[in-house]
Amino acid sequence: MGVDPSVVGRTYPPTPVYEVGREKLREFADAVGDPHPAYRDPAAARALGHRDVIAPPTFAVVLSMGADAQVVRDPAVGVDFSRVVHAEQRFSHARPITAGDRLVVTVTVDGVRSAGGHDLVTTRGEITTEDGEAVCTATSTLLVRGEG
Amino acid sequence: MSRPAVGQVAVGDALPPLSVHLSRADLVQYAGASGDLNPIHWDEHFARSVGLPDVIAHGMLTMGLAVRAVTSWAGDPGAVVDYRTRFTRPVAVAHDGGADVEVTGVVAQVHDDGTVRVDLTVTSAGAKVLGAARAVVRLAPAPSAEGGVQGSPGGVA
Numbered sequence: 001m002g003v004d005p006s007v008v009g010r011t012y013p014p015t016p017v018y019e020v021g022r023e024k025l026r027e028f029a030d031a032v033g034d035p036h037p038a039y040r041d042p043a044a045a046r047a048l049g050h051r052d053v054i055a056p057p058t059f060a061v062v063l064s065m066g067a068d069a070q071v072v073r074d075p076a077v078g079v080d081f082s083r084v085v086h087a088e089q090r091f092s093h094a095r096p097i098t099a100g101d102r103l104v105v106t107v108t109v110d111g112v113r114s115a116g117g118h119d120l121v122t123t124r125g126e127i128t129t130e131d132g133e134a135v136c137t138a139t140s141t142l143l144v145r146g147e148g
Numbered sequence: 149m150s151r152p153a154v155g156q157v158a159v160g161d162a163l164p165p166l167s168v169h170l171s172r173a174d175l176v177q178y179a180g181a182s183g184d185l186n187p188i189h190w191d192e193h194f195a196r197s198v199g200l201p202d203v204i205a206h207g208m209l210t211m212g213l214a215v216r217a218v219t220s221w222a223g224d225p226g227a228v229v230d231y232r233t234r235f236t237r238p239v240a241v242a243h244d245g246g247a248d249v250e251v252t253g254v255v256a257q258v259h260d261d262g263t264v265r266v267d268l269t270v271t272s273a274g275a276k277v278l279g280a281a282r283a284v285v286r287l288a289p290a291p292s293a294e295g296g297v298q299g300s301p302g303g304v305a
Contacts, residue, residue, distance in 0.1 A: 031181035032212035033168060036225050048224045057219065057228040057283070058212040062182055082198075086207045090232035095223070139232075 003113045003144060004121040007077045012070040013103040017130050018063050020055065021100040028059050042099075055097035061089070062126040064138035067105035071123050072142070077109065079121065079144055087120060088141035094134040102130045110139070117146035151223035153288040154262050163266065165252035166217040170205055170239065171246040178209040192243065204244055207235035210249060210277055214270045217251045218283045221266075227286045229263065234279035239272045247272055251282075262287050 021043070024072035029039035033057050045053045072079045097103070103126075111122040125138040175189045184206055187194040197204045211233050219225040241247045249272045257265040268281035 011246040027181045031174075032209065032216070033174075034212070034216045034217050034219060034225070038225050048226065050226055054226050056225060057231045058208060061208050065182070065184060080247070086235055088234045089208065089211060090230070092230045093226075134160070137283060142265050 002114065002146075003078050003112050003121055004076065005106050007074070007109050008112055009109065010071075010074075010076075011106060011108040012067070014106045014137070015063070015067050015070075017106070018103045018105075020097055020099055020101040020103065022053050024062075025055050025059065025099055028062065029056050032056055032058065045098075045122075050096060050098060053107075054099075054101040056087075057091060057093070059097055060091050060127055060136045060138045063103060063105050063127055064070075064107075064140060067107045067125045068123050068140055068142070070102075070107055071109060073119065079142070083145040083147075085143045085145065086140070087143040088122075090137075090139040092137040092139075094136065097127075099133060101135065103127055103135060104130055105138075119144040119146070151227055151288040152188065152221070152285075157183070157255055157258060157264050157287060159255055159258055160257040163217050163221045163255075164297040165253075166214075166220075166251040168213050168216075168240050168251070169246055170209075170213075172203065172241055172243060174246075175203060175205055175209070175241055178206055178212075180296060182206065182208060185210065200238065200240070202239055203241040204238035204240055205247065205249075207238075210235075210239055210272075214251045214268055214278060214281060215248060215283060217253045217268065218266055218285060221253070222265035222285045228283050229286050231282070233268075233270075233281040235277075236279040237272075237277045239277050249277070256282070259284075262289070272304045 026040045105125045107125045110124045122141045127136040253266045253268045256267040266283045270278040
């Protein structure tokens, strides 16, 4: 039972390219209720020094969550998905995600630890352009509830 | 919505508070936009079957709405260079009445590199729902350094 600590350090292949679209950014901003024009109006975004409309600070989860699925589905890691709860999340932005970006995510298992009968699995998704420019580091900790 | 500048922000400064009402429809909208289709966020029958009191808001929705307090204060959402939290308690969203989320923020640290750390307190039904919710915001350059204004120290209110 439990998550195998020997998977720490395991890195998965980069995800297929995700092309960031203006309409998707507006849809996400609407869904979190953030009215800022920098997500919707290219002129407003450019006035702030951005190339095009930018993403809300938590938009990277759209990419990182899909990439984390590689870890959750990996039989070597041994996560029972029906017992997974999102415990912690962090986004460190080298620059804002911007419409027109073509991004890939490379996920590494950063840590596995046990606490209170549960397993905590920390993944780090390095989000870069397809050319390798660093954009965002998304760190997620998933809690896998014990079977007690 | 002008971006706060270096020298204009101090530890203890409070951000304008934010109050957000969530309905079931908001959860469905976020599920669609984010791609997180876990039925605990939209199917009450399923949520109760796995021991939850009701459908619950995505933790990432709560994290995403809470940072609005920071993005509106910062002027430029691109100024938010780091944002982290723990998900400490679910926000149950009732069929009738939904749920209310209250967000307050305070400047906790001013760093030498021109950033500040904002600590958020996020509650629903009187209980904290996010733990250690912290955003790092890059301030605009100090006006005197940028504009070369001489002889007017502290002249920017």
